Amino acid sequence: MLLHLLTPSSVAPARPSPRRPCAAAAVTVRCASSSAASPSSSSAAAAAGQQVANVHSYGTVDFERRPALRWSSLYRRVAVGNGGRPVGRILADWDEGERRLDKWELCRIAKELRKFRRFNLALQVYDWMTERRDRFSLSASDMAIQLDLVAKVRGVPDAEEYFEKLPDPLKDKRTYGSLLNVYAQAKMKEKTENTFELMRKKGFATDTLPFNVLMNFYVDIEEPEKASTVTDEMKKRNVGFDVCTYNIWIKSCAAMKDADGMERVFNEMIADESVVANWTTYTTLASMHIKLENFQKAEECLKEAEKRTTGRDKKCYHFLITLYSHLQKKEEVYRIWNRYKATFHTIHNLGYQEVLSALVRLGDIEGAELLYEEWASKNSSYDPKTMNILLAWYSREGFVVKAEQTLNRFVEKGGNPKPNTWEILATAYLKNNQLSEALSSMEKAAAVTSASRWRPRPTNVETLLAYFKEKNDTESAARLMSVLESRGCAESEEYKSLINTYAFATA
Numbered sequence: 001m002l003l004h005l006l007t008p009s010s011v012a013p014a015r016p017s018p019r020r021p022c023a024a025a026a027v028t029v030r031c032a033s034s035s036a037a038s039p040s041s042s043s044a045a046a047a048a049g050q051q052v053a054n055v056h057s058y059g060t061v062d063f064e065r066r067p068a069l070r071w072s073s074l075y076r077r078v079a080v081g082n083g084g085r086p087v088g089r090i091l092a093d094w095d096e097g098e099r100r101l102d103k104w105e106l107c108r109i110a111k112e113l114r115k116f117r118r119f120n121l122a123l124q125v126y127d128w129m130t131e132r133r134d135r136f137s138l139s140a141s142d143m144a145i146q147l148d149l150v151a152k153v154r155g156v157p158d159a160e161e162y163f164e165k166l167p168d169p170l171k172d173k174r175t176y177g178s179l180l181n182v183y184a185q186a187k188m189k190e191k192t193e194n195t196f197e198l199m200r201k202k203g204f205a206t207d208t209l210p211f212n213v214l215m216n217f218y219v220d221i222e223e224p225e226k227a228s229t230v231t232d233e234m235k236k237r238n239v240g241f242d243v244c245t246y247n248i249w250i251k252s253c254a255a256m257k258d259a260d261g262m263e264r265v266f267n268e269m270i271a272d273e274s275v276v277a278n279w280t281t282y283t284t285l286a287s288m289h290i291k292l293e294n295f296q297k298a299e300e301c302l303k304e305a306e307k308r309t310t311g312r313d314k315k316c317y318h319f320l321i322t323l324y325s326h327l328q329k330k331e332e333v334y335r336i337w338n339r340y341k342a343t344f345h346t347i348h349n350l351g352y353q354e355v356l357s358a359l360v361r362l363g364d365i366e367g368a369e370l371l372y373e374e375w376a377s378k379n380s381s382y383d384p385k386t387m388n389i390l391l392a393w394y395s396r397e398g399f400v401v402k403a404e405q406t407l408n409r410f411v412e413k414g415g416n417p418k419p420n421t422w423e424i425l426a427t428a429y430l431k432n433n434q435l436s437e438a439l440s441s442m443e444k445a446a447a448v449t450s451a452s453r454w455r456p457r458p459t460n461v462e463t464l465l466a467y468f469k470e471k472n473d474t475e476s477a478a479r480l481m482s483v484l485e486s487r488g489c490a491e492s493e494e495y496k497s498l499i500n501t502y503a504f505a506t507a
Contacts, residue, residue: 087125116348176195176202180192224256266281317340321333321337328362388420391403418448442480
C-alpha cells in the first residue's frame, strides 16, 4: 500500500536541509495538478487535481502572525466597491477622513484580495502606494507582488515593461522569480528557460521556489519527463525540497502514468526529515490516482488528507469535496460539507461554489438547487460565479425557462451578471433555436462595463453568422459585428476567418 508499506529498502536516505514549509509571499506555484478540478470540468481524469496556491518567503512580512486590527473594515469597503468607486478614491477618502493609513495595513488588504483572486483590486492598492513612494517605502518583495499582479490584470507585455523599468537594485531574486513565474504561467518556453538560466548566472537560483516553478512549467507544457532533471540539479546543488517540490514531482509521475514513480517519490518524501507530508500531499496523490483511475487508492489518500485538516484552513475542505465528487461519493461530499459548516462560522462564496459544482458533477440537481437557495437567502453580496454554476447546467440540459427565471431573480436581488453569465444564457437560447434572444444576450454581455477580457465563444459566433447568412438577415449580422468590434475580436484571425466564411455576397 502506498500509504503504509514504507519498507527501509524503498526509502531513499534523507538529505540534510533546513525544514522549509511551502508558504508565504510573492509568487503562486501550483503544487497539485494543473488540470484543476473546477466547476467547468467535464471529467474526473481531466479535472482531478485542483491547483494549490502556495507562495515562498524571501524575508517578507508574515502578515498572518500579526493580529487582525483595523484593516478589515477598510478591506470590506474596498472589496464590495463602495458604490463602484475606484479603489484609489476609497483609500484617499479613508486616509483623509478616517485615519492615516500605514503600509502594513495596505499590504494586508492586498494580501486578502489576492487570496480571493481579486487581482484587479489588489493591484489598485499597490498602484496607490506606488504613487506615494515618498511616504511608502516599497521593497523588492513588494515589487515582485506588484509584477505578478500586473501580469494577471494587464498581461505579460505590461509585466515585462514594469520589470524593465525597475531600478537595478530591485532586480533581485524576488523580482526575477516573479518574472519567471509570469512566463511559466503564460507557458512561454523560451522566455521561461532563458530567465531561469539568467537567474542561475546571477546566483539567484539558490532557493526552492524557482526550481518548483520550472518543474511545474514542464508538467504544464506536457514535458513531465524534464521534472526529474530539475530535482537532480536541486540534489546536486544541495537545494532543499519542500512540500511543493514533492507534490509537483508526484504530479509529473502521474502525467507519465508512472504509478511506481509516484510511490517512489512519496517514499522519498516520507524519508526527508525536512518535510512533513500534509493534507496538500494527500490531496495531490488522490488527484493523481483519480487521473490514473486508481480509485481505491485515491479514496485512501483522501482519508489521510482529512486526518490532517486544521481548524482554520478551508482549502482542504474544498479539495475533499471536489475530489469526492470526482469519485462519485455523494454521501462523502455531504459529510464533508456538514463538517465544513460546523467548523467555520462564516461560509464564503467560494465554499458554496465548490459544493454547488460538486453536486452538479454528481447529478444531484435537486440538492444543488436547494443549496443555491440557501446561498441566495444568506448572502448580500451576490457573486455571479455562484449562480453561473447552476445556470450553466440549465443551459447544457436545455432548461431555458429555468435559466431565465434564475437569472431574473438574481438581478432582482441586486446581482450584477458578468459577460459570461449572459453568454451562458445565449448558449441556452442557441440550443433552443431562439437566435434573436441569443443575439440580445450577446449584446448585453458586450455592454457590461468591467475589467473582463470576455470574448464570445467562436462556436456561438459561427452559429449566429451561419443563421443570419441563411436568412439574409444583414441587420442582425451588423449587430453581431458591433459586439465583436466592441470586444476587440475584429482583428483576431480566428474571428476574421469566421466573418469571411459567412460574409454576405456583395452586388
